[in-house]
Amino acid sequence: GAVVSQHPSRVICKSGxxxxxxxxxxxxxxxxxxxxxxxxxxxxxxMATSNEGSKATYEQGVEKDKFLINxxxxxxxxxxxxxxxxxxxxxxxxxARAEGLGGTGELFFGEGSRLTVL
Amino acid sequence: xxxxxxxxGPVTLSEEAFLTINCTYTATGYPSLFWYVQYPGExxxxxxxxxxxxxxxxxxxxxxxxxxxxxxxxxEKGSVQVSDSAVYFCALIYNQGGKLIFGQGTxxxxxx
Numbered sequence: 001g002a003v004v005s006q007h008p009s010r011v012i013c014k015s016g017x018x019x020x021x022x023x024x025x026x027x028x029x030x031x032x033x034x035x036x037x038x039x040x041x042x043x044x045x046x047m048a049t050s051n052e053g054s055k056a057t058y059e060q061g062v063e064k065d066k067f068l069i070n071x072x073x074x075x076x077x078x079x080x081x082x083x084x085x086x087x088x089x090x091x092x093x094x095x096a097r098a099e100g101l102g103g104t105g106e107l108f109f110g111e112g113s114r115l116t117v118l
Numbered sequence: 119x120x121x122x123x124x125x126x127g128p129v130t131l132s133e134e135a136f137l138t139i140n141c142t143y144t145a146t147g148y149p150s151l152f153w154y155v156q157y158p159g160e161x162x163x164x165x166x167x168x169x170x171x172x173x174x175x176x177x178x179x180x181x182x183x184x185x186x187x188x189x190x191x192x193x194e195k196g197s198v199q200v201s202d203s204a205v206y207f208c209a210l211i212y213n214q215g216g217k218l219i220f221g222q223g224t225x226x227x228x229x230x
Binding site for chain 1: 159218
């Protein structure tokens, strides 16, 4: 089946630094990718919709200057947490829609990236 | 607005017990409904789905039926295994281009 890979799976950084998380669709093209944030014991909160070649669409309450999203190709979207603080510590999950020739339109999820800000 | 509500966890069962995880939704139209599973330390995997009323999704012994009259999509399994221990999320989407709306998740723990 389709695979979505995230990297890194775990990252620990100091407060004030920036961290980049990559989301790749390994065997299909993804015009649209989604970034979610998951707090412990809670559901997934949609942060933004990443569109290839255009600006991301952010959900209400999500700071676009803090969570920079770039979708430069049909197989890669990146989320950069800028000037990270401890409250940004969370589990970040991306999903990609299988589109294009042979694509089913189904959503596939990455394995998640756990960010810990000290 | 549109929302999904699941029964609160954690749910603890013995192996081979019957499982039901309730899920109800609020929506103005006719969404597609999904169950996702998240194993410890991993991302989400699609477990099953149903796209219209009275459809039954099934996979790995799990089943759920899209009930429009009760706006429900309860997840069931006749005999759970230890390997089914995970967090289960109910979700809805209006169309393939739309956004998934998740319930809060229900943690299932199956004891030998």
